[in-house]
Amino acid sequence: MSSQAILVGDVGGTNVRLAIAHIDSNQQVELSHVERMPVLSFPSLEEAIEAWQADGRILPSTAVFALAGPTGADEVRFTNSSWLVSASATKARFGFDHVTLVNDFAAQARAVPSNNEDAFETLIEGEAQAGAPIVVLGPGTGLGMALLVPDGREWRVLSTEGGHQAYAPVSPRERQILEVVAEDLPYVSYENLVSGLGLDRLYKAIAKLEGRVARLKGGDEIGPAAIAGDDPSAVEAVEVMIQSLATFAGNAILATGARGGCVIAGGVSEALAPFMRTSEFVARLLGRGPVSGYLSGIPVRRARNAFAALEGAAFFAPKHPA
Structure with a gap:
C-alpha cells in the first residue's frame, strides 16, 4: 500500500x-x-x-x-x-x-482491523472465531451495516443496506409504538426507529401513547434529556431504541454468521453509550430462543473512534x- x-x-x-x-x-x-x-x-x-x-x-x-x-x-x-x-x-x-x-x-x-484495542469498549465478552466474519453496524442519522471478511492476509468488505430491513417489535410496548409509527409510514424499517431520526419518531409516538406533549425535538434534545432523566418519554424512547438496536445486532450476527464479532459504531451509539452498558441490552441481544447458544461467546464491542x-x-x- x-x-x-x-x-x-x-x-x-x-x-x-x-x-x-x-x-x-x-x-x-x-x-x-x-x-x-x-x-x-x-x-x-x-x-x-x-x-x-x-x-x-x-x-x-x-x-x-x-x-x-x-x-x-x-x-x-x-x-x-x-x-x-x-x-x-x-x-x-x-x-x-x-x-x-x-x-x-x-x-x-x-x-476495525487497523484500530488498537483501546479504540473499542467491550459490551459483551467473548472470543472471536478465527477466520469468521465481523459485522459492523450502528445508528447515526440512519442505520448502517457492513460485513468484514478475512481473506488471507487481507480483508474484504461487503456493503449492505441491512438497516432497511423491516422492523420487528419484541415487547408488547414496542408493538404499541409500531402501530402509532405505522400510521405515518407504510413501511417501517429498523432505520426508521434505530437512528437519530428514529429517536424523534419514537419520542413522539410514546408521548402520544401517554397523552403527553412532545416538547422535545431531535436527537440533540431527546438524548441529553434521557441521560439526565428529565423527560419520561425521552427516557423510554432511548431505552426502546437501544433495545431495538440490540435485536438488530443479534439478527445481524445470525444472518451473516459473524462469529468473529460484532462492532457497534456511529455517533448515536457514542452519545447514548450508558444505555448499552446494561444487563437488559445483553439479554436482548443474546436472547434467541432455541438458537441463543449460537451467539454465546461472540464478542460485541462499541467503536470509540470518531x-x-x-x-x-x-x-x-x-x-x-x-
Whole structure:
C-alpha cells in the first residue's frame, strides 16, 4: 500500500468530515487537516470541499468519499439528505486522478482491523472465531451495516443496506409504538426507529401513547434529556431504541454468521453509550430462543473512534495509482 496522500471524506446525513490520510507500512492510518462541517451549510459536496480548501490546503491526486447511502455507481443520491455526489463530476471539477465512492459503513468496517484495542469498549465478552466474519453496524442519522471478511492476509468488505430491513417489535410496548409509527409510514424499517431520526419518531409516538406533549425535538434534545432523566418519554424512547438496536445486532450476527464479532459504531451509539452498558441490552441481544447458544461467546464491542470512517476510507484508494 502506497504512503500517498489521500483526500478522505466521511459524508453523512448531518455532517461531512474531510481530512488528508496516509497509510504507513504497518497499515496504520495517519490523519491530518481534519475538519467537520454541517451538511446543511452546503448545497453539495463540491462546495464543502472548496470550503475545506479555503485555508490554502492543497488537494492530493486521489480522493475517497465514504457516503451514507448505497454505492456502486458513478452517482450516489443520499438516503437522508438532498445531496447527489458524482465521482466523475467531482474528479473533473478538482482535477483528481482518482475518485472512489464507498458506503460509509464499509469504511467503518475496514477501519476495525487497523484500530488498537483501546479504540473499542467491550459490551459483551467473548472470543472471536478465527477466520469468521465481523459485522459492523450502528445508528447515526440512519442505520448502517457492513460485513468484514478475512481473506488471507487481507480483508474484504461487503456493503449492505441491512438497516432497511423491516422492523420487528419484541415487547408488547414496542408493538404499541409500531402501530402509532405505522400510521405515518407504510413501511417501517429498523432505520426508521434505530437512528437519530428514529429517536424523534419514537419520542413522539410514546408521548402520544401517554397523552403527553412532545416538547422535545431531535436527537440533540431527546438524548441529553434521557441521560439526565428529565423527560419520561425521552427516557423510554432511548431505552426502546437501544433495545431495538440490540435485536438488530443479534439478527445481524445470525444472518451473516459473524462469529468473529460484532462492532457497534456511529455517533448515536457514542452519545447514548450508558444505555448499552446494561444487563437488559445483553439479554436482548443474546436472547434467541432455541438458537441463543449460537451467539454465546461472540464478542460485541462499541467503536470509540470518531474518525474510523475517514481512516477506513483510505484503504479503498487505488493501490497503484497511475
